[in-house]
Amino acid sequence: MNHSSAQLYFRLLSYVKPYWRTFAISIIAIVVTAATEPLLPALLKPLLDGTFVNKDDTVIRLAPLIILLIFFVRGLASFIGTYAIGWVANKLVMDLREEMFNKLLTLPTSHYDNHSTGNLISKVTYDVTQVTAAATSVVTVSIRDSIIIIGLLGWLFYLNWKLTLLSLLIVPIIAISIRILNARLRNASRDSQRAMGDITQVIEESIASHKVVKLFGGQQYERERFSETANWVRRYIMKHTMSAAANVPIVQMIAAIALSIIIYLATVQARSDATTVGGFLSFIAAMLMLTAPIKRLTGISEHLQRGLAAAESIFDLLDTPGEANIGKVEIDRAQGNICFDHVNMAYQHDDRLALHDICLTIPAGQTVALVGASGSGKSTLANLVPRFYLPTSGRITLDGHDLADLTLTSLRANIALVSQEVVLFNDTVAANIAYGQMRTVPESEIIAAANAAHAMEFIRNMPQGLNTLVGERGVKLSGGQRQRIAIARAILKNTPILILDEATSALDSESERHVQAALETLMHGRTSLVIAHRLSTIENADRIVVLQKGEIVETGTHDELLRKNGVYAQLHQIQFGISGVQ
Numbered sequence: 001m002n003h004s005s006a007q008l009y010f011r012l013l014s015y016v017k018p019y020w021r022t023f024a025i026s027i028i029a030i031v032v033t034a035a036t037e038p039l040l041p042a043l044l045k046p047l048l049d050g051t052f053v054n055k056d057d058t059v060i061r062l063a064p065l066i067i068l069l070i071f072f073v074r075g076l077a078s079f080i081g082t083y084a085i086g087w088v089a090n091k092l093v094m095d096l097r098e099e100m101f102n103k104l105l106t107l108p109t110s111h112y113d114n115h116s117t118g119n120l121i122s123k124v125t126y127d128v129t130q131v132t133a134a135a136t137s138v139v140t141v142s143i144r145d146s147i148i149i150i151g152l153l154g155w156l157f158y159l160n161w162k163l164t165l166l167s168l169l170i171v172p173i174i175a176i177s178i179r180i181l182n183a184r185l186r187n188a189s190r191d192s193q194r195a196m197g198d199i200t201q202v203i204e205e206s207i208a209s210h211k212v213v214k215l216f217g218g219q220q221y222e223r224e225r226f227s228e229t230a231n232w233v234r235r236y237i238m239k240h241t242m243s244a245a246a247n248v249p250i251v252q253m254i255a256a257i258a259l260s261i262i263i264y265l266a267t268v269q270a271r272s273d274a275t276t277v278g279g280f281l282s283f284i285a286a287m288l289m290l291t292a293p294i295k296r297l298t299g300i301s302e303h304l305q306r307g308l309a310a311a312e313s314i315f316d317l318l319d320t321p322g323e324a325n326i327g328k329v330e331i332d333r334a335q336g337n338i339c340f341d342h343v344n345m346a347y348q349h350d351d352r353l354a355l356h357d358i359c360l361t362i363p364a365g366q367t368v369a370l371v372g373a374s375g376s377g378k379s380t381l382a383n384l385v386p387r388f389y390l391p392t393s394g395r396i397t398l399d400g401h402d403l404a405d406l407t408l409t410s411l412r413a414n415i416a417l418v419s420q421e422v423v424l425f426n427d428t429v430a431a432n433i434a435y436g437q438m439r440t441v442p443e444s445e446i447i448a449a450a451n452a453a454h455a456m457e458f459i460r461n462m463p464q465g466l467n468t469l470v471g472e473r474g475v476k477l478s479g480g481q482r483q484r485i486a487i488a489r490a491i492l493k494n495t496p497i498l499i500l501d502e503a504t505s506a507l508d509s510e511s512e513r514h515v516q517a518a519l520e521t522l523m524h525g526r527t528s529l530v531i532a533h534r535l536s537t538i539e540n541a542d543r544i545v546v547l548q549k550g551e552i553v554e555t556g557t558h559d560e561l562l563r564k565n566g567v568y569a570q571l572h573q574i575q576f577g578i579s580g581v582q
Contacts, residue, residue, distance in 0.1 A: 005308055008308050008311045008312065008315070009134070009304075009308065009311075011311070011315065012131060012134060012135045012307070012308075012311050013135060013139075015092050015095055015096060015135065016088060016092060016135055016136070018091075018095075019087075019088045019091055019092075022084050022087055022088050023084070023085070023088050023136075025080065025084045026080070026081045026082075026083075026084035026085040026088065026140060027081075027139075027140065027143060029077040029078070029080040029081030029084065030077070030081040030085075030140050030143055030144045031143065031144070031147060032073065032074075032077035032081075033074055033077040033078045033081060033144060034143070034144040034145070034146075034147035034148045034151070035147060035151065036070050036073060036074040036077075037074075037148045037151065037152070037289065037293075038148065038151030038152050038154070038155050038286070038289075039070055040070070040285070040289070041152065041155060041282050041283075041285040041286035041289060042155050042282065042286075043063070043066065043067070043070075044278060044281055044282040044285055045159075045278040045279050045281075045282040046278065047063050047278070081140065081144075085136050085137065085140050086136075088136055089132040089133075089135070089136040089137070090132075092131070092132060092135055092136065093128055093129060093131075093132055096128045096131065096314060097124055097128055099318060100123060100124050100128065100314065100317055100318065101124060103317060103318055103320065103322065104120065104124070104317075106322035106323055107320060107322060107323070108321075108322070108323045108324070108388075108389075109383070109388040109389060110347070110348055110389065111320060113347075114348070116197070116198075116201045117201065117204055118197055118198065118199070118200035118201020118202065118203070118204045118205070119194075119197030119198070119200070119201060120197075120317075121197075121200050121204065122193070122196050122197035122199075122200040122201075123197070123313055123314060123317055125200075126193070126196050126197075126200075127193050127196075127310040127313045127314055128310070128314060129310075130189070130193065130306050130307055130309070130310035131307045131310045131311050131314065132307075133303035133304075133306070133307055134303055134304050134306070134307020134308060134310075134311065135307065137300070137303060138300045138303055138304050138307070141296055141297065141300050142297065142300065144293075145293035145294075145296050145297045146297070148289075148293040149290060149293050149294065149297075152286045152289055152290050152293075153168075153290075155282075155286050156283065156286050156287065159279055159282060159283045159286075160266070160269070160283055163262050163265055163266060163269075163283070166258075166261070166262060166265070167258055167259075167262055167287070169258070170254050170255060170257075170258040173254050174251050174254055174255070174294070177250050177251065177254070178247065178251070178301055181243050181246060181247045181250075181301070184239070184243040185240060185243045185244060185247075185301060185302055185305035185306070186305040186308060186309050187239075188236055188237075188239040188240035188243060189240055189305055189306040189308075189309035189310070190309040190312065190313075191236040191239070192233060192236035192237050192239075192240060193309060193310060193313055194313075195229065195232045195233040195236050196233060198229045198232070198233075199226070199229050199230060199233055202222070202225055202226050202229050203226070206222050206226070240302075240306070243302075244302040247301065247302065251294065252291065252294075255290075255291055255294060256291075259287055259288070259291070262287060263284060263287070266280060266283055266284065267280075323387070323408060324390060324404075325407065325408045326404070327403075327404060327405045327406045327407045327408070327411075328405065328407065329401055329405045329406050329407065329410075330406075330407055330410045331398075331399070331401065331406060331410045331411070331414070332410075333414065333496060334398055334399050334414040334496050334497065335364040335399050335496065336362075336364035336365060336398075336399070336414075336496040336497050336526065336527030337361075337362070337363055337364045337397075337398065337399050337400070337527070338361070338362040338385065338396070338397070338398055338497070338527060338529075339360070339361045339362070339396065339397045340358045340359060340360040340361075340381075340384075340394070340396050341359060341394055341395050341396070341397065342357055342358070342359055342393070342394040342395075343355055343357070343358040343359075343384065343391045343393070343394035343395070343396060344356055344357060344358075344391060344392045344393045344394055345358075345377075345380055345384065345389065345391050345392050345550075346392045347389075353392070353550055354377050354380045354550050355377045355380055355381060355384075355391075355550045355551075356549075356550045356551045357394075357551065358381065358394070358551075358552060359552070360545060360552065360555075362527055362529070362543075363527075364399075364496070364527055365525055365526065365527060366527060366528075366542045366543065367523055367528040367530060367540075367541045367542045367543075368528070368529055368530070368541065368542065368543050368544075368545055369530040369531075369532045369538035369541040369543070369544045369545065370382065370529065370530065370531050370532065370545050370547060371532050371535065371538070371544055371545065371546050371547070371568060371571065372546055372547035372548055372567075372571075373548070373571075376547040376548055376549060376550065377547045377549075377550040377551075378531045378532075378547055379501065379531060380550075381529075381547070382499050382501065382529050382531055384396055384403075385403075385415065385497070385499060385529060386411065386412055386415045386417070386499070387403055387408060387411060387412075390404070398411070398414070398497075413495070414495050414496055414497050415495055415497045415498075415499060416489075416490035416493045416495040416497070416498050416499070417490070417498075417499045417500075417501070418483070418486045418487055418490050418498070418499075418500050418501070418519075418522070419486075419499075419500075419501035420501050420502050420533075421501075422474060422479075422482040422483055422485070422486045423473070423486075424470050424473055424474030424477070424482055424485060424486070425470075426469065426470070426471060426472045426473075427469065427470070428464075428466065428467045428468060428469055428470070429450075429459055429462070429465075429466050429467070429468050429470060429485060430443070430446050430466040430467060432470060432474075432485055432489065433446050433449055433450060433466075433485060433488045433489050433492055434446055434489075434492060435489055436493075441492065443466070445492060446466060446488075446492065447466070449488040449489075449491040449492035450466075450484075450485075450488045452488070452491045452518065452521050452522070453484045453485070453487040453488035453491055453518040453521070453522070454484055454514040454515075454517055454518045455481070455484040455485055455487075455488050455518075458481055458484075470485075480512070480514060480515060483515045484514060484515060484518055487515065487518045487519060487522055488518075490522055491521070491522050495526070496526055496527060497526065497527045497528075497529075498522065498523060498526045498527065498528040498529070499528075499529045499531075500519065500523075500528060500529070500530045500531065501531045502530070502531050502532055502533040502534065502537070516537065532544075534575070535571060535572050535575050536575075538558070539558045540558075541557075541558070542557070543555060543556065543557065544556060544557065544558060544561055544568065546561070546566075546567050546568045546571075548567060553566070553567050554566050554567055554568055556568075
């Protein structure tokens with residue numbers, strides 16, 4: 001292993017440390033298993049010479065009992081060793097999965113923008129299973145087979161040191177061939193893990209978008225996309241299989257050449273009575289028994305390289321910096337005064353500014369609507385308040401505190417979000433309304449929030465009421481019902497700041513009436529930042545901020561902006577014209 005491989009490997013082994021007692025038991029059991037192996041050829045010499053040559057009665061009586069005892073001890077130790085190492089391996093996978101999932105919960109929004117969901121899922125589900133053999137089996141196989149090889153070599157030296165020395169000449173040749181194949185194994189493992197991430201991505205997208213796929217006749221396109229990705233996985237796995245398959249036969253062939261030479265020389269010695277029958281057969285048996293542990297030791301490089309490639313992928317995720325959370329100030333319930341002070345914002349992958357020199361003050365309890373064409377910066381501006389993104393320059397304050405100085409937990413505890421894309425979890429209606437509350441929420445509070453959100457009227461008609469499962473992403477509910485549950489969640493959180501990403505844009509008029517009424521209840525007395533696509537929904541806002549290409553071009557009330565006859569008036573005319581045509 002090169003230096004980085006050694007670092008990777010020792011870091012991987014550090015996850016075994018908490019379970020060192022069980023790991024030690026498995027090692028002891030494996031040592032016992034290994035120690036019994038050289039006993040078998042060692043027994044051959046006294047057994048054959050004592051029974052067939054010297055006709056010794058004691059040897060004849062004891063030999064079968066000794067063989068039974070050896071295999072009993074060996075079997076028991078093998079079971080304990082295998083079970084203990086399996087337990088440690090599965091604990092290792094669980095710990096890594098938990099740590100990776102915890103990391104996913106803290107990654108910045110920008111990381112999700114730049115990495116596909118499928119690849120992230122594949123790391124947690126597939127890559128992590130590849131490291132177990134590297135962290136556990138590799139250690140045990142190395143220890144067990146090293147002891148077996150040392151024991152067998154010791155016996156061989158005792159029997160015939162000249163022939164044994166000759167056999168050791170093959171070791172450097174085997175080491176060189178393994179080193180060459182290892183590099184190919186690691187590369188193939190790395191490529192196959194990356195391709196598995198791509199396959200997960202294709203499957204996830206096809207399932208999530210199944211309606212679009214069916215309606216637009218995308219089945220053939222999806223089949224081809226999946227087939228191409230699956231073929232890449234197959235090719236990488238075959239590259240890995242070829243390298244792994246070549247590994248053992250090459251080593252065995254080198255060993256076989258050496259073995260055949262040694263057997264020939266041993267038979268010459270036996271013919272000249274330089275050794276006994278038992279000694280000769282014991283030497284040959286020990287030589288033949290050496291091939292199995294050598295084969296296993298060369299075979300572990302496949303697991304090791306696959307594990308190290310997976311470890312690279314896993315530690316790459318674990319080493320990704322989480323959200324910047326250097327703020328030390330804890331605030332309780334904020335008043336809700338928000339101020340943008342010369343804020344500029346550019347996304348990592350883009351040199352252009354998404355927001356340019358934004359100066360905006362929102363007094364506590366005021367409703368400010370953000371209006372503008374698509375791509376004008378409305379969502380970017382709203383996303384800066386809960387610190388989903390950090391401004392490139394300038395600062396944003398809440399009640400005079402710079403957002404960067406606040407802890408993320410205390411900042412976000414003061415903000416509720418109701419978006420166009422409602423996020424519901426595959427759980428009960430009640431669990432979705434009370435989601436994220438760090439307390440046991442009484443049912444009366446959930447019902448009160450649902451009533452305020454105009455949601456109880458449809459919840460009562462559900463088969464199990466509040467205990468009805470909503471399905472993945474709330475698939476069992478209509479758009480309006482999902483919106484009202486999201487509003488109930490925000491009402492229950494009862495925060496001073498509210499971000500509304502046009503919660504009514506995709507609803508029919510009946511649902512919109514209910515949702516609009518629920519939103520009015522929710523917005524009352526709160527600092528509300530409303531991203532508006534439909535201008536009719538924000539006519540009563542305290543102030544309307546018009547954005548164009550990331551800059552504020554107009555501010556004022558609905559009537560003031562219409563009188564100005566500027567950008568807002570044009571947007572209003574376009575929408576009014578469209579609705580007039582309808």
